[in-house]
Amino acid sequence: MNLPYSTIFALYAVSLLATNVYAATAPSLRSCLNSVTGLEVVTSSDSKFTTAKQAFDLRFTYTPEAVVYPSTEAQVQGAVKCAVAANIPIAPRCGGHSYEGYSLGGADGYLVIDLGKLNTVTVDKSSGTTWIGAGSKLGPAYLSLWKAGNYTLPGGTCPSVGVSGNALGGGYGLLGRKHSVLADNVVALRFVNAKGELLQVDANNNPDLFWALRGAGLGSFGVITAFKFKMYEIADAVTTFEYSFPASNYKNVMKGLSAWASTAPDEVTIELNWAASGFDLTGIYLGPKSDIPALMNKWFSIASPSHSDVKSMSMISAILKFSYIDSTDIESLSLTTGPGPADARYYAGKSLLYDNDTFSDSSISIIKKWLAKYSKGYIIIDLWGGAVRNQPSIGANAFVHRSQKFGIEFVSEWDKGTCSTCLDWLSSFFNEMLVQYKKEYPAVKAYQNYIDRTLQGWSSAYYADAWPRLVSIKKTVDPGNVFRNPQSIPVTL
Incomplete structure (x- = not known):
């Protein structure tokens, strides 16, 4: 059942009121x-607090009750x-890139558990799997896996996005069409x-929760401390390509895309x-550069690019290329030299599949108009x-988006x-597209x-027919709704 947004907002407002009632318990929380033992705690009285509560999207200036940085699972517990x-809601934070500031809870008064110190990467070549700490970012994880033997994961491209958020919500990326979303490659969790x-x-221990976390685990059920993933060895060179088209040729570009996509490998x-x-147009091909003319011919015979750049390189170099870090040194993916251009900006996004x-x-x-x-x-x-x-679409896990051919992200950015x-x-553009979408899709x-x-x-829109089962699992795992945000899984339908 889909509750009206106004009803959901009203219910959430009540939960925030309850949070405010418990504000008097804050000293006991800090104590x-x-x-x-050993837990790093940052509160409003600390000089680090301004940095600790910064969101990826600078629109959000929520004030947590405290931010903690555990370095062990016992500290998380x-x-x-x-x-x-203390009756304080909890927001787990990994990369902090939630589009609506849910890494901070989406409101004031949360305990933010920042998992950044839980970032180890351990490779088991015999089983083809890797354990990755839930606080690891994609860039450092990719780099560690590559150094361990040319291994990688089919996750997102932004290097400072958290592995956790990427995997728990799906995780579509450079290798998605070959190895599926990152959620499908989760073997186990702690x-x-x-x-x-x-x-x-x-699959054998807490199987219902295992089903739910892979696709619907974004801040709703608890704190994941580590993931076990299936990994992939890509020792051969891959091909990256970039092409440009003039805006005036938009009809043919879109016509060519449709013609090409139907048979793309x-x-x-x-x-x-x-x-x-x-x-x-940017892309990656798991094959030799010599294949590219034939591979792209169906599209480019309809819309000819005005610029092209096709290169053969290692998989880790391709990951770096599409991370938009201004460097050719793969060590830049370690993010030790700074957060990079993909962080901290004024940004808003929406999507349709x-x-x-x-x-x-x-x-x-x-x-074109907008x-x-x-x-x-x-x-x-x-x-x-x-x-x-x-x-x-419903079965292996809670990621339900299986029949879709394209995803569109609608983006607005500004300076300050x-x-x-x-x-x-953004709202007007999306709403007009949504009206048209509803004419074409049920x-x-x-x-x-x-x-x-x-x-x-x-x-x-996010969970389709998986919703009732997700709510049931939430009620079992977190009946007190400790882990919540404005769009988390609720305890009742």
Whole structure:
């Protein structure tokens, strides 16, 4: 059942009121946290607090009750027990990149458990698996896996995004069409529940929770401390490509995309960025550079690129290339030299997922119209399909987006401060696209890793028929709703 957004907001407001009632317990929370041996605790009285509460998206300035930095699982357990005793909600934070600031809880008054110190990467070559600490970022994890023997994971491209958030919400990336989303490659997890218990979660231990966390685990059930992933060795060179098209050729570019995508092999993954200035196509192919002319011919015979850059390189170099770090040194993925350009900005995003191989003329016209209105707005079209479709829509895990062929991310960015015009543009653009979408599809589908607080019917759009089972599991695992945010899984339908 989809509750109206106004009802969900009202219920959430009540929960915030309850949080405020418990504000008087804050001193006891701090005292309890300070009693956890070795736990780093940062509160508003500390000089580190401003940095500790910074969100990826600078629109969000929520004030936590405290931010803690555990370096052991026992410290995570202790922090959870302290928050529960003080009736303070908990927000686990890994990379902090939640589009709606949910890494801070999405409101004031949370205990933020920052897992950044739990970042080890351990490789087991015999089983083809790796244990990765839940606080690891994608860039450092990719680098560690590569150094261990040319291994990698099929996750996202932004190096400072947390492995946890990426995997728990799906995790579509460069190798998605070949090896599916990151959630599908989770073999096991270590998990701290609302009682502060440390659990092993896999197909045999807590199987319902294992099902739920892979696709719907974004801040709803507990704190994951480590992931066991299936990893992939890619020793051979791969091919990266970049092409540009003029904005004036938009009809043929989109026509070519549809014609090409219907027969594109799983070994290729692409991203098409469309802005008022034109199109930028980037992609990776798990094969030799010599294949590219034949591989792209169906598209480029319809829309000829104005610029091209095709290179053969190692997989780790390709990951670096698409991370947008201004360096050719793979060590830059360690992020020890700074957060990089992908962090801390004013940003807003929305998404829609499309089943059809083609975009309607009406949708293309709407996109063209709105992109011409705002120079810093753009859309990103990702080609889905491939291995992502090889799982049933409901079954293996809670990631339900299996039939989709394309994903569109709608993006607005600006330089500083409040920009109501930027948000109004995004909202108006998306709403017109949504009206057209509903004419073509029976149900709205959107990607939960691009979480959108204003999306009507979000529970259906993100989780579809998995929703009732998710609510049931939530009620069992976290009946007190300790782990919550404005779009977390609730304890009742």
